[in-house]
Amino acid sequence: MGKPEIKISIRNLVELVLRSGDIDNRLVSSGRMLEGTKIHQKIQKQGGELYNKEVSLAHNYETQDFIFRLEGRADGIISEPGGVVIDEIKSTARPLELIDEEFSILHWAQAKCYAFIYALQNELQNIYVQLTYFHIDTEETKNIRKLFSIKELNEFIEDLLDKYVVWASISDSWNKQRDDSIKSLQFPFKSYRRGQRELAVAVYKTIMQGKKLFAQAPTGIGKTISTLFPAVKALGEQHISKIFYLTAKTITRQVAEEAFSKMRECGLVFRTITLTAKDKICFNKGGSCNPDFCEYAKGHYNRVNNAMEDVLNTSQNLSREVIEEYALKHKVCPFEFSLDLSLWADCIVCDYNYAFDPRVYLKRFFLNNTGDYAFLVDEAHNLVDRAREMFSAQIHKSAYLEAKKLMKSKVPKVAKILNKINSYMVTLRKQCAEEGFIISKTELKDLYRLLNNFISESEEWILKNQNNNIEGFEQLLEVYFDSIAFTRMADFYDERYVTFIETKSMDVRVKLFCLDPSYLLSDAVKRGKTAVFFSATLTPVNYFMDILGGDKEDYNINLASPFDKDNLCLIVNDNISTRYKSRDKSYDKIVDIIWSSISKRTGNYVVFFPSYKYMNEVYTRFTEQYPETNTIIQETSMTEEERESFLNRFQSGTEKSLVSFGVLGGIFSEGIDLKGDRLIGAIIVGVGLPQVSPEQNIIMDYFKNKNRMGFENAYMYPGMNKVLQAAGRVIRSEHDVGTVILLDERFSNGNYRRLFPKHWEHVLRVQDTGQLEKRLEQFWIDKDMDKVNT
Structure with missing residues (x-):
């Protein structure tokens, strides 16, 4: 058996072995210095034809115990008459006269590793190493160059790897234990639920082939274990090196942790981390x-x-x-x-942002290289809005005006630029006129220049004063970071963006609005080898494949519910309109329907509304009419403790009905798991359409031009996914029994009915509370008889 191979990036190797001292993420390092791409490109371009940029290098270095696969990318390799130069570019805010040969051992180490590999592979006896420091404010550069022999570089690498051996041993020992445990790992449950094996097989094949899979898997299939188990198996067979389990909510991260705990009980040795x-x-x-x-x-x-x-x-x-x-x-x-x-x-459980957001993604994995990673994207229906948010940026006039007032006497030069930005936005406000907003497909290049000037001018003062507790410092810092985020996002601006300018009172908001995140998401997924997007609600799947960056070669699967459909009484009352203009006529009808529903069976119920205003109006009328009924209502902003307290009201075996009032698309309409009789009924008011707004209409117009599906993309599909998520709160396990009542005339419209999942084929239609009561009464009688018979 040969020596074990350990693969490591040169940057990670150098940092692990040689770093020391303090964390000092002063302003520039956490802001502008994270984005060195433009600086690199500028210096590389100045190098001319002799400058070979972004050169990937790899070498297998054999020692007594290991073969180390060293990988990295040199910023530049320059072919000069006097010899070859390896160039390493670093941006800095420190005055260049303070930077000398001793400034950073890490910078030299990284460049020397590249020099060693290049010299060895090109049979060079000597090679130059150059550190190019670029000052981010003055844009001046300083070059420090040294000549090394291949012997010196070999000794350096030898010493570096000698210090790394302890870590290599930890890694090798772990990998052997892990892979052995994976080989013998069995599915951690006695049997597969209906649809579960099908999903697991689809995930495994997708990973093997390096494709993308879009999977709609209703509640109860066990999506988490059905995606993680095959991914773990694939990792043990070296098809992938790491799993990223990506979620939008803390609760789904806990479900992933529990799935690994279950596999560990079956003998799995596997290291997982949850990033907070x-x-x-x-x-x-x-x-x-x-x-x-x-x-x-x-x-x-x-x-x-x-x-x-x-x-x-x-x-x-x-x-x-x-x-x-x-x-x-x-x-x-x-x-x-x-x-x-x-x-x-082996698996990183984290928010979507850490893999996809250009501002915060994990650069140690994704910067300048891709890996054989698997992305498992949980609750993928949430990624549409989150992606638009990730790839958009906005600034407010009021923040710059406030900062200008605070800085006027402290830093007049900065205040002057802030005043120019404020004046520019006053001009934009005038252009908005009576309509209150402007939609433009052109970029505000003059605004970009002003913001870049502000960033440069304010940086030095912020650095010098960040520990002085000066009034206005925090406000200026916030505006500084908002400006950086805005200008950075401008780099992505293309035909999928618009510039949206909106006025409210005296304020102005300027937004670089990403309407279609599909291209940028597709690009982000390429940082790994494969991706699985899964949710209980990916309806229609073609819409999600398109908007989440899928293509024709990718796979999709739509699984049936594993639960007995007869355990869910699904009713549509289409004799009621919840459209905005008709809402005042619907309040009392909804009150009657709630009472009719809860009077047929004591238990816990939830009523979901399209808005807080609608919910509050019905809540007020219901509590006035039925003051003896236990009720709770969702507040606009709730702490973790308040949310927990809200959910704790849903107790099993209650002797008095509880009616909770919540909003569609809110914190209680998805992600909560009230099994058994903790929740026996849901009433869903309306088809969940997002609130009509200029921004939603911009999305609608964009997709009307792109695929003639404007209303569907902007309103119908997002709305129905909220409905399906809310309805999914009722039946959470094979023994759960409950009712879902859909209130709106549109639920009988063919366009909406086509979005109903397979397990809703038995839906019943009623047109008044009398019919509703009969249906509910018969359902509960049948369920009681089933209990007696079993």
């Missing part, structure tokens, strides 16, 4: 990553490797709680600690 947002996991709440003010940032890199070794030897499930525990024990920053640990995890 920086602001939630930070120990130094409200503080910056500044060693002067955070004890966890100070000396972090001196301690983090010991912390990693400790936790990797003791835990497979790197949950938030485990990360916090070891971060406190070793006094390291929990967020940066979790990012480092992610390199050692």
Whole structure:
């Protein structure tokens, strides 16, 4: 048997072995220096024909125990008459006169690794290494160049890998244990549910072939285990190297953790990590990553490797709680600690943003390279709006005006630019006239220039004063970051974007609005090898395949519900209009329908409305008419504790009915799991259409031109997915029994009926409360008889 091969990127190798000191994410490093692409391109272009840019390099370096697969990408390789130069470009806000040969051991190390590989492969005895520092404000450059022999570079690599061997041993030992456990791993349940094996097989084949799969799998199939189990098997067979389980909600992350826990009970050895947002996991709440003010940032890199070794030897499930525990024990920053640990995890459970958002995606995995990763995208119907949000950016006039007033006496130069930005937006406000908004397909290049000037001018002052507790500092900082986000998103602007300018009172909002995220999502998915998009509601699947960046070669699957359809009494009352203009006539009818529904069986019910205003009006009338009934209502913004308290009201075996009032598309209409008799009925008011707005209409016009499906893309499909999600709260397991009542005349319209899932074929139609009561009464009698007979 040959030596084990360990694959590692040169950047990760160098950082792991050589880093030391503090975390010091001062302003520039967390803002502009993350986006070095333009700077690199500018310097590379100046190099002319002799400058070979972005050169991928790889080499197998054999030692006594391992073969190390070293991979990386050199910024530039310059062929000069005097010899070959490896160029490494770094952007900085530090004055160039303060940067010398000793400035960064990490910068030299990375470039020397590239130089070694290139010299070896091209049989060079000597090679130059050059560090090119680019000052982000003055745009001046400084070159520091040294000549190395192949012997010196070989000794350097030898020493570097010698220090890395301890980590290689940890990795190799782990991989062997993990792969052995995967080989013998059986599906962690006694049998597959209906549709479950079909989904698992489809996921496995998709991963094997490096394709994308779009899977609609109704509640009860067990989507999480049916996607994770085949992905784990594929990883054990080396088809992929890492799984990214991507979610929109904390609760679905917990479901993924539970699935791994179940597989570990069956013998799986597998390291998982759950990433938590920086602001939630930070120990130094409200503080910056500044060693002067955070004890966890100070000396972090001196301690983090010991912390990693400790936790990797003791835990497979790197949950938030485990990360916090070891971060406190070793006094390291929990967020940066979790990012480092992610390199050692087999599955990363995290928000969509970490894979797709250009502002925050995990650069250690996705910058300048792609990997053989599998993206498992849970609740994929949520990704449409989230993707539009990720690829859009906006700024507000009021923020710049406020910052200008605060900075007028402190930094007149910055205040002057802020005033120009404010004046520019005043001009935009006038152009909006009476209509209140402008939709433009052209970019505001003059605004971009003003924002870039502001970023440059304010940067130095912010850096110098970020620890001085100056009034107005936080406001200026917020405007600074908003400006960076806005100008950065402008790089993506194309025919799929519009510039949306809107006025409200005296304020102006300018938005770079991504109408169609399909191209950018498709591009983001290419950072991995394969992707599975799954949800209980991907209806119609062609719409989701298109908007989420699928193509004709990709797969889709639409699975039937595993539950007995007779356990759900599904009723449409189409003798009621919930359209905006008819709502005032519907309030009392809905009150009657709620009462008729709950009077046939004591239990817990939820009524979903298209808006808070509609909900509050019906709630007021219902509680006035039936004051003895237990009711709760969803508030516009609820804390985690308030949400938990709300859900805790849904108890089994209740002796008095509970009616909860919520909104479609809200926090309680999807993602909650009230099994058994904790919820026995849902009433859904309306077809869930998003509120009519200029922005939704822009989306509608775009798709009207693209595929003649404007209304469907902007309103109908998103609305019906909200309805299907809300209805899915009732039947959560094979033993659940309940009712779903759909209230709206449009539910009998063919265009909407075509969006009903297969397991809704038995839907019943009623036109008054008398018919409704009869249907419900008969349903509950039948269910009681079923219990007696079994």
